[in-house]
Amino acid sequence: MARIAWTALLVVLLLGPVGSRVAAQTFQEPDAFLRETFSQNVPEPQILNVTPAMQQDIARILRHSYRARQLRYWREGGRTAWILEEIGRYRPITVGLVVSEGALDTIRVLIYRESHGWEVRHDFFTNQFKGLTLDPQNNLSGRIDGISGATLSVNALRNLARVALYLDRAVRASAG
DSSP states (O other): OHHHHHHHHHHHHHHOOGGGGOOOEESSOHHHHHHHHTTTOOOOOEEEEOOHHHHHHHHHHHTSOOOOSEEEEEEETTEEEEEEEEESSSSEEEEEEEEETTEEEEEEEEEEOOSSOGGGGSHHHHGGGTTOOBOTTSOBSSOOOOOTTOHHHHHHHHHHHHHHHHHHHHHHHHHO
């Protein structure tokens, strides 16, 4: 019996916890997302300098510290595209977001690395974000229904939507 227990322990140590072996699922490459967003004519990326005040606002939205000093984005007319990441439970979720004239146009899960909650990538969930804006307190203008068993992934996408709208507002304010 002791030999079986030692063998089981050795297997666990060699293989590691099952949850840590989740492979990333790429649903769309970031470059393909940008080509689709801009009809194959992807504008040159621009850099947004993130001020300390912006870092604080973003940290309040995400509910954790935010240290990035620069963010890359793409802009054409009244549309901006952002590729952002947020941790679901343990691993980052890469999301492409398009904001048009201050309202969310597109939110798409590009790369998903968690073992649960991948349902957030489906249109039935992401379509809820279309047309939402940001109020003065940096909250979404509408309600997003959750998905049972995917609470952390839902929260990550909800917060990234708020961040993209916040960043778009900053870009539009600086443009004039």
